[in-house]
Amino acid sequence: MKQDVAFAEVLGKVAWETSARPYVGTSPILGARHVFTAAAPANVVATFDDTARSAAAVSTAVGTGRTMYFGFLPGLSYFLPAIPKRPADRGGTDASFTHFVPSEFDWSILDLLTSVISPTYSRQVECSNNLVHGRPVVAAGKGIVVPLVNWSGEEMIASLNVTVRLGSITTAMKATMASGAAVVTHQSSVTGVGVYIVSEFSVADALILRV
Numbered sequence: 001m002k003q004d005v006a007f008a009e010v011l012g013k014v015a016w017e018t019s020a021r022p023y024v025g026t027s028p029i030l031g032a033r034h035v036f037t038a039a040a041p042a043n044v045v046a047t048f049d050d051t052a053r054s055a056a057a058v059s060t061a062v063g064t065g066r067t068m069y070f071g072f073l074p075g076l077s078y079f080l081p082a083i084p085k086r087p088a089d090r091g092g093t094d095a096s097f098t099h100f101v102p103s104e105f106d107w108s109i110l111d112l113l114t115s116v117i118s119p120t121y122s123r124q125v126e127c128s129n130n131l132v133h134g135r136p137v138v139a140a141g142k143g144i145v146v147p148l149v150n151w152s153g154e155e156m157i158a159s160l161n162v163t164v165r166l167g168s169i170t171t172a173m174k175a176t177m178a179s180g181a182a183v184v185t186h187q188s189s190v191t192g193v194g195v196y197i198v199s200e201f202s203v204a205d206a207l208i209l210r211v
Contacts, residue, residue, distance in 0.1 A: 003088040003097060005030065005079050014056045014072055016046040016112050025108040027077045034071035045116050046070075059116050068116055078109040103131060103153040128161035129154075132201065136166055144168065146207040160198040162207055169194040169209070178206040 011033040015026045026049075038044050038055040046057035048071075057070045082102035089097050110130065125134035131152035137145045146164060150157065169192050175185045182199035196207060 002079075002083060002100075002102075003086065005076060006083045006085045008076070008080075011072075013049040014046050014077070015049060016057070016115075025112055027106055027109050027112075028080060029072045030076040030080060031073045036069075036071055042069075046112060048072075057112075057116070066116075074109050074113060078106050081106050101151060101153060103151065122165055124165050126163045126165075128159075129157055132157070132160060134162065134164075134207070136164060138166065138168060141211070143173065143211050144209040146209070147204070148201065148207060149204050150201060155202065157201045158199070160201045162196045162198060164194045164196070164207070164209070165192060166194075167192045170211070173209040173211060176208045176210070178208060181205065183207065 008030045011029045011031075013026050013028055029048075033048070035048070035050075035054050038058045042058040042060045044055045044057070045059050045068075046055075047053040048056045056072055057068065060067045079102065082104045084100075086097050086100075091098065093099075107130075124136055125146055127134060127148070129150075129152055132148055132150050134146045134148045137147070139145070144164070144166065146162065148162070171187060173185075173194065175183045175194075175196050177183050177198060179202075181201065184197045184199075186195040186197065188195050194209065198205070198207070
């Protein structure tokens, strides 16, 4: 599928508003385009580029949560600029397309998703570089380990901020990196939130928080 995205037919564009200025974000649509009528109390958060500005995405508060519906496939829009038009191959070298790791994604799509989701959801691990992935492993009564993997394509990232949101986070925890890289703890005013600044980060590492 990866090699096909760059050659897919563009079915139009989607746009969304912010409080700063209207239709600040636009992105092409691939794969599917569902034209639907938004019903109250749904809030339209994105529209298609037709003359009627038909709803492309809606968000509705449900109890303490939120339900979202997208009339397009944001994942494909997000991937489109990151995939070059290259012949598919299954070579065994690092230069072969089968080993290509995309990184130049459509960040405006990420902004759309986070602006809709963020009011009701926060990631347990959030890094200043969006292409560094982390997930906490909790050892009851002993501490927390957060494995971190670099998918950005950068060989070295300097000053990586890692925010960890867990109820077991305390200000008394000591932060170290498995690699020995320097890490500074920033005290957070929010209970259960720790902010850590790693001096340098390469391919993979682990943030270790000891009680």
